[in-house]
Amino acid sequence: MRGLLLRLAGSLPALVAVIIVTFVLTRVLPGDTATYFAGPTASAESIAQIRAELGLDRPLPEQFWSYVQALVHGDLGMSLTTGQPVLTDILARLPASAELTLCGLLIGMAIAIPLGIIAAVRQGSLADHACRVIVTAGVSLPVFFTGLLLVYVFYFLLGWSPAPLGRLDAFASPPPAVTGFYLIDAALIGDWETWRGAAAQLILPAVTLGLFALAPIARITRASMLAVLGAEFIRTARASGLSSRTLILTYALRNALLPVVTTLGMVFSFLLGANVLVEKVFAWPGIGSYAVEALIASDGAPVQGFVLTMAILYILLNLAIDLVNRALDPRARHT
Amino acid sequence: MSDTALGHARHVVTENPVTGFALALFILFVLAAIFGPSLVPYDPLASDTANALQAPSGQHWFGTDQIGRDIFSRVVVATRLDLGIAAASVALVFAFGGFAGLVSGFFGGWVDQVIGRVSDTIMAFPLFVLAMAIVAALGNTVPNIVLATGIINFPLYVRVARAETVQRREAGFVDAARIAGHRDMGVLLGQVAPNIMPIMVVQMSLTMGYAILNAAGLSFIGLGVRAPTPEWGIMVAEGASFIVSGEWWVALFPGAMLMTAVFCFNLLGDGLRDIVDPRRRT
Amino acid sequence: MKRRSFLKAAPAIALAAPAIGAAPRDAAAQAAPTRNETLLLVQEYGPNSLDMQGIGSSQPVNGVALNCYDRLVRFKRKPFDDVTTSFDIKALEPELAESWQEASDGTSVTFKIRADARFHSGRSVTARDVKWSLDRAVSIGGFATTQMAAGSLEKAEQFVAVDDKTFRVDFLRRDKLTMPNLAVTIPFVFDSEKAIANSGGDVWAKDYLKNNICGGGAFKVEAWRPGTETIYSRFDDWKSGPLPKLRRIIARDIPSPSTRRALIERGDADISYGLPPKDFKDLVDAGRLKVSAVPVPNAIWYVALNAALPPFNNVKLRQAVAWAMPYEHILQGSLFGRGVPMWGGPSTPAELKWPVPFPYSTNIERARALMAESGVAPFSTTLLYDAGSGTIGEPMAVLIKEALAPLGITIELNKIPGANFRGELNKKTAPMVINRFGGWLDWPDYFFFWNYHGNNSIFNIPSYQNPAMDRLIDAARFAPDEASYDTNVRGFLELGMHDVPFVPIVQPYHDVAMQRTIGGYQFWPCREPDFRYLTKG
């Protein structure tokens, strides 16, 4: 536990750096927030007045100081595009992104890990090459392009998938928020109708993301399985006549999972970032599309809030990976 | 005994047809980048609104776009820019990230701490959004796109170079070099760097694909290369609105080209890794 | 096309099921609106506030103001075609006011407020509410105040609550725009008591009204998830017009235009707002959906040439550019024919209205000749356009770049993100800008005042300064009679045509696609959809 706390403390400098860098970046964005805020017919005076109101006329360090002070009080500022406090927006949208990303990751894992195992067990075989081509193709597809194609084919042409209207069909109402994950919340109250609706909405964007996640997961699974299968303790296990089931699952896979878990964490944080484009295509009310819109609109506060959220998520994620690694690997527990 | 690297490479290519295929594709892309502009049938910038949104035909192999430009010509001509951006950003991050990783892994201590913190900070950003923010803040010019793509790849290069360096820091040949009178920098650049070079080359090939995707993604969002310069990401973005209306070719061909290029670099990187990987070198 | 008609036959099963599932949970609704009473509208983006008077409100907030609040008056509705009802900008009809009377001396107008008018809170609407609301509009600053001023509504003292149901507006000056300006979306009426009670000390209850509807319009906002959706439900006690047929409106924000198109084409959405021209053209051609196409009053797509700075301060050069513009290519390539040509007109305006076709057309020889005459050597310059203009601005820019190259003008295209665009325009340094402008109040002098007048408002993008022009505009604005108005309008139109600081390209269409079952589409100056008249089934 002490180690974990230390790790957490160790990631603070990165967090501080992220806050500073984001602050500076959003301040040098070319847009003029005051002009935007003042509206099309504003006079120079009213723009100046708004600038003063927003504190944009003060020197940067002073602005930063007040930003940090607000941050300490949990105030991330206001979004100009939605007109809401950034914190409210992010809290409302984070579950959508997280649910989408997790599902994408799960789909990716469900396909990539078995593929990676097969490729490693049959190294150099046709299956190995095929696996390599498939996963590489997956990672080579630009997500924005995949998303568009999937919508076109599965919604517009085939009509198999529901309208890409966001998390739920327009006429359905979301389940009462517990976790914010519709699939979980709907399951909690046993509303399977809503569950199916939410799942149907989720599947295309999740597949789009999942395709992208295939390659890194399959690659690392294959590589670490290969390394493990070549390890001496596997030879010992074979020499002990253990069944191939025990051999592959208990001995090889569990060892091979160690680097896979680390990669999964990276892939997850990567997907959280990559889904900005997917959210855009699927009208997904997540934080990625929120950030992109804000960035395009030179709307600083949401961008800062988004980046901060992501950084915290990233740190928590690494912590979770550590925990999983500790659970899997006795050696990690002793450091 | 085909023990040389070249012999091994030949073996990998013949034993692994996928890598051979990727290599052929790669050569094709390079040729397109070099000679493309002088070979294409149409001026990639010339509009012809009378022939807008024509489906692929003998006249226009990949069809025409909204204002009648020949998509085939545009797609081919775009190769140079797209590969150029990717190559430049990869070269940039290779130089800086690779060196930082070397130094970090070799010296450890506070140097390692500082470089590690910088990497951590970059990693803590959602990378694509960071690239967007950099380009948005500095302006959407090609050098800035290159810079942004380089920056987001920095931690990856640091990590790979560092890990490889750490593995070799204690190697006998490092001590041997010290005994032979090399100082730290000499050992680092003269002994360790050449050894991690193959891995770094693999890394470069793999990140080329990612760099292309990233640049195209920026263009798709509207923060990339400026119109009317032919660039795959912009072309997909332009074509996106025509998919549902049935003019699929406007987005499909640049998208497919983009995919093929990324695919090619990824496969090539994989293949190179097999060549470099000592485990496959018996 | 065969493929699509086949697809159309597939029923939207996906939509039906969840709605049933949702109904039992909706405890508040006594009798939930049926599917035929519910409308699904998709649009690019939704409101960023519920208060159109507030600073920084986006275009869709007009729709909120329109549907959730009442004004004293509205424009008289008049049929446009079999799909669309438009309006007569010069005629008004009662909304919250059941009648009004202009004072005989012409210095004020007195409104009688509908006796049965109630707010959503159930309270009766009083003249004090109207006064508070209009006071707010002229005092709050930003767009609302500017718009009010455009109709000479500038001071709170102009608004007088005579008694509970009588309200008077005193005129500052004789302005033909005063009355119409009371019918636009800005001067809407709040439930002032409730607003003040919730204001938290702020005089104009800005924060509260931004997030809450506090009025008496035909619809209430049932749920508002910024950036995702806005759900409206009918106010059953609405008295300012016939009770709307629709009981519930779901307005979803779908940024991707192709998704919006797919939704409407597959029948999943009832109305789609803001599709690219290409999609509308296809939908019109396919003929399976209703498409409302109204040339946007007072509006044009234009290229502004910076008349204050070299090289475009040379009028010959501007004319050369106007002769070199690839008008037809732009209309086809960029707007897919969805617009009214603003070129090839007679050398003097055929009609005294705005917009009106300019006498230019694509004639490269004349352009070359004028270029030579101008004495300007070949040069490089920059053309700005708004990234938000999507599939229209960019092809237009590319075509212009290509078309001007033969004149020796090399153009670099500079796509500016929406938020920065206004800032860039404010700098007044951009040599060439593609933009679109249209005033709510459809008078030529209104457009010219904002765009050509030497007071150099932000919309005078070319920074055009010409005292003769200013005189003509001012004279027309406050012309005492028709004849002098006409003379001055003809004067500034001709001057504009000669000096061409703006090169008009086309008058755009406002296009809305809807299912065949949808009726009663109403077009207003603010261009936002009015749910009150819509029918379904």
Added chain:
Amino acid sequence: MSAATPAAAASQSVLDVTDFSVEFRTRAGIVRALDRVAFSVGRGETMALVGESGSGKSVTAYALLGLLDAAGRITGGSARLEGTELTSASPAALSAIRGKRAAMIFQNPRAALNPIRNVGKQIGDVLRRHAGLGARAAAAEAIEMLRAVGIPDPARRAGAYPFELSGGMCQRVMIAIAVATRPALLIADEPTTGLDVTTQAVVMDIMGRLAAETGMATILITHDLALAAERSGRIAVMHAGHIVEDAPTKTLLLYPRHPYTRRLLAATPTAAGNLADLRSIPGNLPDLRRDDLPPCRFAARCDRRLPACEAPMQWRELEPHHRVACWNPA
């Protein structure tokens, strides 16, 4: 070499290997790694298989237990373990034999154990697979096995992971895994290479004791003639895929007959009084990928070479239990 049954085969032979040949297909050609190897090991007997690297001693063990990688295959001969033919056994049958009737331990014990599974479970896995024990019984028996190999506080150590144990401890765990099912044959492949000599002595003691107690046959594969001398009853010397000499340990050490055995002994520092007494072996191992391998693979390095050496090699039983594959033994 003829297919003669080795003379040393005792009545109670556990493993009989005859004419056993193995090839590896590599890119650079076919490696003839083992050529008509023949030996037997009797119950309770410890036989050492001695040779330099590349002589094929480990390949012999791997091939016998079906642990060769995909490139290797048995091209001929027979190997019978307690009467069961191993060369023709199916992979499943071999898997059932491995760990049950024939077990193997390896060098570098720490790497040879699963790093993330505690040692008790690793022993238990074998017991559950081959002895049909349930989880609980296997765990209990695993502790007994740890006790049997002399690990102090076995109940606690059963929960330990390999990284928490010393190299010597790990090798004892390996031995426990190997002998848990009381196999008839234990193959120890360089079991103490990499261990310190003091640890080596302890580990070898344990192996010897267990072999004595259970009567299992042991094949000790080592490059260390001295270790073989101390710990085996019989030594078979391998060179380039051939067994060149096979004799009781004392006989072999005192009266080596094959020129290679003599050379090997002369190069071993253990016995030498001073450095000048040591003699190297000239030349190198022949390239086993060659198609024209001479019948005697030592011939090119041999100073006793005769024209007769060109003839196919044959075993010569010089005296009972002492075989040599040489036309001109010393």
Added chain:
Amino acid sequence: MSGQIGNQPTPPEAEGPLLLDIAEVSKRFPVGKTGWLSGKSHSLVHAVDDVSLTLARGETLGLVGESGCGKSTLVRLLARLTDPTSGSIRFGTRELSAIPAKDFARDPDRARIQIVFQDAGESINPRFTAADAIADPLRQLQGLTGDTLRQKVEEAATLCGLPLELLARFPHQLSGGQRARVGIARAIGPRPDLLVLDEPTAALDVSVQVTILQLLVSLRESLGISYVFVSHDLNVVRLLCDRVVVMYLGRIVEVGPARAVFDAPLHPYTRGLVAAVPRLDGVRADALRLVGDPKSPIDPDPNACRFHGRCPIGTDRCGVEMPELRRFAGGRQAACHYAEEAPA
């Protein structure tokens, strides 16, 4: 730049009986990943603890002990690859311990102390040819270039019995014995006074080992180099070394003429060690078997004998009093309270 660097003939004033005089050298490493955040004091691994030894000119000193005894660290200390925590390292007349290891690379004495590494394959940069490897120190330390360099490389290779046609090969194209020769050629190229041999034959088959050992002997005779020879193989040490140092857990437990030490060890650990070495005659000294594992080298009790607890003859005294390295007849030393007692 080449002038200052590289080996000059051993200066006359350095002519003394001792080439190397190490006194009370210790090396401790902090363990555990501790940063400024944890704030707790470091534990230390006592890798080398209070070691003193001397090496005469032309002498070959053996260094034996089991893994973890500190041989490797001691080697790195004397080769000046790492800095001692305390103590003195005198080389000739110079005190080297004060020169930081990272500066020693350009020190004039760098050429005088060379190493032959344990794993010759790993110690040659895989991207360099044999010629590159041998040339490297000559170029760096003696500033040789061009033909002179080539000539010197070939000379060193010839001295080490390395056929010149192999010089163009990469390490993985060489056999183990050939690689060992490259490693030795590289080390003797700059004509060092002291050659540290760190298990140079550990990875080799006996037949090859013989040739390398014989090469080392002939080089010692022809070049007059002093050797520090590290090995776990007592037989080899016995054959090659004049004197031997036995280490246990970072400390010297016994020093003396090699044959005397192995024939009649004074220290109980040496006795156990010698007894554990397998013998060709098959005679086992089971009675002297050492059981158990060494103690942890982390923060050991400074007042207890390191061997205490594993020692067959130890008493309570050994747990409270660290035995000094005492002198015995025949130039022998041992660190045991009971060194005089005959083996049980």
